[in-house]
Amino acid sequence: MELTLLGTGAPEGLPRPDCPCAACASARGEFARAATALLVDGVLLLDLTPGAAFAAARAGHTLSGVRQVLLSHPHYGPALEHPAGLPASGRVPDGRELALLSGHRVRALPMDAPGTGYEVTGPDGQRLLYLPPGAGPAGLDHPVPYDMVVADIAGRPDALARLRAAGAVTATTDLIAVHLGHDAPTGPELHRRLASAGARAVPDGTTLVVGEYHEVPDVPRRTLVLGGARSGKSVEAERRLESFPGVVYVATGGSREHDPEWAARVTAHRERRPGAWRTEETCDLVPLLDEDGPALLIDCLSLWLTDAMDQVEAWDDAKWAAGGSRALHQRVDALVEAVRQTRRTVVAVSNEVGSGVVPATASGRRFRDELGRLNTAFAMECEQVLLVVAGQPQVLRG
8 A cells, every 4th residue: 555645744734824933934845844635545535735736746646546535634724625536525424434446445533633533454454544633543442553653643642652552553553743833843853753752754745655664763762861950851851752651750859748849840740741641759760670561751860869869878978988979879880780771661861960050068069970970870871862951952872
């Protein structure tokens, strides 16, 4: 089954007309995207967009053989233009199946937002799932893995997590991001973020073969995200796992009674995390890393180090010299070894230190030095290391 993406952008396209934002200003040339539309084997058109015939011609195809046009979402604005000879467009009711003379079968899936998802099975059995913009499946009763999923992965990573949890997406599923608008990152950052979800984006006019082997982007198994205060490092870490189900969020800060500012921080973190994530408030990281299970998000190593230094009384100069240093380094070594041996996907957050004011106290300088050493040792065990500055992730490794 051959699939040609006549467009890969949001319904308004990219850039949006008259939009002055930085993303639209930079969406030129290969980064410009028309509204998403899919041509399947030249006989099925999913979503009718302005200039569809010209888009097909640019991709080396024609719409003359199209026998069915299906819409996946409400189309606002001007009335749809139907090129001459193209069948009238329509939508299949949820749960119904449409059989084409070409041997293709199209089944409509209910969505959790306005629109219809389409499961397309080719004459030779290849299976394609196409989801409308801003939507995810409301339920899946056929958890057989798809060969390809074409969806709003940048805008609805939680929908991808739901598909993974149901077994509809596996490590061999080709994940294609479409409906890309100015809210999605542009340029290399788009491809880096999609790769962290095991997905990819392709230019308008690309033709793909459903079921054909394609090297799926490797999802880094261990990632360290560094950054300064309020740099956006925690948000970046959460983004890297929001397309995976059952994530365990490890909060190393614990609970602080009678501290409203801390409570507000914790509440803000919880509210932006997916509801399906589970939270563990602990600094005992080694057992979590040793056991099998879903992905871990550890936030953060600097608070883990604070607790470890508390445990060995490292703040006292005399106790530090008398054995506290050795005891702390043993704890760090055990954590680093657990990261080296873990079979789980891990994303850890830590503060980058040493670029600001030199601490005025010996204990403050001790913490700064030990956190720098911990970050260095932890990073050595990670396939990918990022530094977040002003919300902009910079890849240091991977």
